[in-house]
Amino acid sequence: MSRIRHLGKEFPISAAVTEIIGEDSEGQRIDNFLIKRLKDVPKSHIYQLLRSGQVRLNSKRIGADYHLQPGDAVRIPPVRTVERSFPPGKKLSKSRFIPFDVLFEDEALVVINKPSGVAVHGGSGVSFGVIEQLRAQHPDWKFLELVHRLDRETSGILLLAKSRAALVELHRQIREGMMEKRYLTLVKGKWRNARQSVKLSLNKYVTSTGERRVAVIADAREKKEGVTAHTVFNLKKSWRDFSLLEAELKTGRTHQIRVHLAHLGFPIAGDDKYGDFALNKELAKRANGPILARMFLHAFQVEVTHPVTGKKLHLEAPLPNDLSEFLLGLDAADKRVRS
Structure with missing residues (x-):
C-alpha cells in the first residue's frame, strides 16, 4: 500500500471500491453513507470528493443530498485516512476470539449462527464485531463483507461474502426478493x-x-x-x-x-x-x-x-x-x- 505525508502524519491510500446498496441503506443520504463508511476521513474531504465528481453513483456524478436506493452502485475513490494507533488493550488477541458456529462455508460464502449480544460490526462503543472478529481469525481471507445485518441482540443466521462477485450477486437476490x-x-x-x-x-x-x-x-x-x-x-x-x-x-x-x-x-x-x-x-x-x-x-x-x-x-x-x-x-x- 502506498503512502503520502500530510502535516507530518502518515496516511495510507486505499484502493477504489464499488459498493452495491442493500435495503439496510435505503433512503440514507449519500453523504451520511460515506461519512459512516469512511470514519477516519474528515467530513470536509468527503464533501470535496462529492463536489469534484470522484464519488460516482451508477457511473454518474451525484449530489450530497441524494437518497440511496437498493441496487445503486456507489464508487468510492481512493481516499486518505488517518492512521489510528490503538492502545495494546484494544487489540484483538487470540484469547478474545469468539468461537462462531459455522453453518456453511466454501470459497464464496460463509454463514454463521450469530450469538445474541454481538454486533455485526464495530462502532457505537463496540470495538470488534463479527466482521472484525472473522477478519482477525482468518487473515488469509482476502475479501470478507457482510451480506446483510442483524441487530446486536438478535441471534441467528448471518451471511458473509468471501468475494466481491458473491457479494454483488447476493445483494441482487435480496433486492429482487429472492432470498x-x-x-x-x-x-x-x-x-x-x-x-x-x-x-x-x-x-x-x-x-x-x-x-x-x-x-x-x-x-x-x-x-x-x-x-x-x-x-x-x-x-x-x-x-x-x-x-x-x-x-x-x-x-x-x-x-x-x-x-x-x-x-x-x-x-x-x-x-x-x-x-x-x-x-x-x-x-x-x-x-x-x-x-x-x-x-x-x-x-x-x-x-x-x-x-x-x-x-x-x-x-x-x-x-x-x-x-x-x-x-x-x-x-x-x-x-x-x-x-
Whole structure:
C-alpha cells in the first residue's frame, strides 16, 4: 500500500471500491453513507470528493443530498485516512476470539449462527464485531463483507461474502426478493390469526439523545416520505400471556419486525427499544418463572441461491438454549395454572 505525508502524519491510500446498496441503506443520504463508511476521513474531504465528481453513483456524478436506493452502485475513490494507533488493550488477541458456529462455508460464502449480544460490526462503543472478529481469525481471507445485518441482540443466521462477485450477486437476490428469511419471535399478548400479512410504511428518525429509531407512518400524507415494509406472521404456539410467531420478511427494512409488532400492540419480549419496558424488567429479574435477559428474536431459517454454483441453499439455526429454556418455563407455568 502506498503512502503520502500530510502535516507530518502518515496516511495510507486505499484502493477504489464499488459498493452495491442493500435495503439496510435505503433512503440514507449519500453523504451520511460515506461519512459512516469512511470514519477516519474528515467530513470536509468527503464533501470535496462529492463536489469534484470522484464519488460516482451508477457511473454518474451525484449530489450530497441524494437518497440511496437498493441496487445503486456507489464508487468510492481512493481516499486518505488517518492512521489510528490503538492502545495494546484494544487489540484483538487470540484469547478474545469468539468461537462462531459455522453453518456453511466454501470459497464464496460463509454463514454463521450469530450469538445474541454481538454486533455485526464495530462502532457505537463496540470495538470488534463479527466482521472484525472473522477478519482477525482468518487473515488469509482476502475479501470478507457482510451480506446483510442483524441487530446486536438478535441471534441467528448471518451471511458473509468471501468475494466481491458473491457479494454483488447476493445483494441482487435480496433486492429482487429472492432470498427468503424467517425469524422466530415471542410477543406479549394472545395472537389470534393463524397467518397475518402486515404492510405498513416506516420512517427513520433520530431522538433528542441522538438515538436512531424507526416508526410506522400513520398519516397518509406522510407515507410518501417513508418506505413500505411487508412482514407475514404465522402463529406457532400460544400461552396465557405470550405468543410465539414465525415472521417471514418480504422486505428487509431496519427494525421492521420489531416496529410492526409494537405498532400492532404485540411488542417483542425483551425488546429494549420498542417493547414493554416494565415487562422486560420483570422477565429479567423475577424470582418465580422463567427468566428472559434479552430480546426474543432469532433468525432461524434462510433460503438462498448459491452465488456461484446456482444451487439452492436451505440454512437453519436452532433456537438458542436461553430462548428454548424460556419457552419450556412458559409451558410449566401454564401447566401449573391449569392444574
